[in-house]
Amino acid sequence: MGVRAGVVVTGTEVLTGRVADRNGPWLADQLRRVGVDIADIVVVGDRPEDLRDALAFLAGLDLIITTGGLGPTADDLTAEVVGQFQGRASALDVQLEVQIGGIVERLMVGRGWKTDSDATAAATRKQAMVPEGASVLSPVGTAPGLVVPPAVGRAGPPVLVLPGPPRELQGMWAAALADPLVAAALSGREELRQDTMRLWSTPESELSAALRRHSHELAGLEITTCLSDGELEVVTRYAPAAQPAYERLTAALTGDFGPALYSPDGRTVDRIVAQLLLERSWTIATTESCTAGLLAGRLTEQAGSSAYLLGGLVTYSNLAKHELAGVPLELIDRVGAVSEEVAEAMASGARWRLGADVGVGITGVAGPDGGTADKPVGLVHLYVVAPGQSLSRAVNLPGSRSDVRQRTVAIAMHMIRSVLSS
Structure with a gap:
């Protein structure tokens, strides 16, 4: 079956959804890149018994990775619990204590903070407690990583203990893979x-x-x-x-x-749109009402977007549509702000005001209020205009206000792709 690993993401803030888990998916992708299959990602709160249960659940795999729980506060218990699970008592690593102390001092000076020296020393000692026989991975922030093998005579995989902040975890990943215990655990891996x-x-x-x-x-x-x-x-x-x-x-x-099947090679629509704009040396501008700049924001997510995105107009009110995008007020009075005609005028206005090759107009009712029998919540009109071509679409989208806005932006991206590909 090849080498398999499991991940335990710790933290009540992740378990309850206050913080999204970025580490589990990142580790799964990185493991796949080195030929290791991910078996499970388990999220637990800051309760020692739950962490022990998760470790026991994954004990039949080749490697267990934990993230989080390595800070200086009372609820940061991962290193201690992992040591207990592996049958190894923890002790103070004096050299590591000095290293962490220096990092903390530099951080405090850089931030201009004054701290209680006794409290800082106690916190530093806590982070420098290392299970007997564990390897120490040098801190990227203040928390070290650990590789904790099972005690002599005990079966089971090593546990790679990594910090919770994604920047620190990712910065430690190369050192973690190079650790002899981790390398030995993954020695049977094959390309995946x-x-x-x-x-x-x-x-x-x-x-x-x-x-x-x-x-x-x-x-x-x-x-x-x-x-x-x-x-x-x-x-x-x-x-x-x-x-x-x-x-x-x-x-x-x-x-x-x-x-x-617009992307047989895995490229996202965002990447395809960026490449098509660059290939044509075309620029793009937007006028948005119900999406309030979300499309322009998405167009900037690609590196180098300044080469093609000239800007975006957010025209929530009818007066803004007129004064910023040049939409005639009599047109709005005649057909309503949520209409194909106004979306077209908004797209043309974006091209005209900003001097772009491609213009996009979006107007709709995102909800949860504001709908009518003729123009219900979820109705959105989109229009894309480019040299010699245009594309119009009206959609009725279900879901929350956020759902309508997000889905509208996705539709707009694919309309732009369609126009640029023709």
Whole structure:
């Protein structure tokens, strides 16, 4: 089956959803890159018994990784609990205490903070407590990492203990992989490939039917699908020996779905739009009402976006639509702000005001209030205009205000892609 690892994400703030887990998915991807399959990601609160139960649940794997719980406060108990689980008592590492103390002092001076010396010393000692026989990974912040093997005579995998802040965890990852205990645990790893294809406006039922039709050709592929904002992502994991099967999958989905398979190589719509704009040396500008700049913001997420995005107008009121984007007030009075005609005028206004090649207009009712019988909540009009071409679309989107706005931006990105690809 190859080498398998499990991850325990600690922290009540993560468990209760106050903080999103960024470490589990990042570690899963990094493990896959080095040929290690992820078996489980378990999230637990700051309760020692729950952490022990999670470690016991994953004890049959080749490596366990924990994240978080290495700080100086009373609820940071990961190092101690992992040591107990592995049958190793913890003791003060004096050299590590001095190292952490120096880091803390520099941080305090840099921030201009005055702290109680006794409290700081106690916190530093807590972070310098190391299970007997563990390897220490040098801190990126103030918390060291640890590699804790099971006590002599006890079975089980080593536990790699990493800090919770993503910057610190990611900065420690190379050193963690280079640790002899971790390297030995992962010594049987094999290449594990992962490729992604993306489809737009394709029902999951149609994709499922296609996969069933071609199932006899796809041995050795682990295929997962995910639907988000109208986009279907097909992620396939496989060993090198199954490369021909993956090529058959690509050919089959291309034949079945044609242009709907807009990204057979895994590129996101954001990346494709950026590349198309750069290839044409075109610029783009937006006028947004219900999305209030979210589309312009998304267009800036690609590095180098200043080469093609000139700017965006947020025109929530009718007067702003007129004064900023040049939409005639009589047009708004005649057809209403939420209409194809106004979306077109907003797109044209963005081009005219900002001197862009491509203009996008968005106007709609995001809710939860403001809808009417003729223009209900979720109705959005979008318009994209470019040299010699244009594209209009009206949609009725379900969900919350946030859902409507997010889905609208996704639709706009694909409309821009469609215009640029034609």
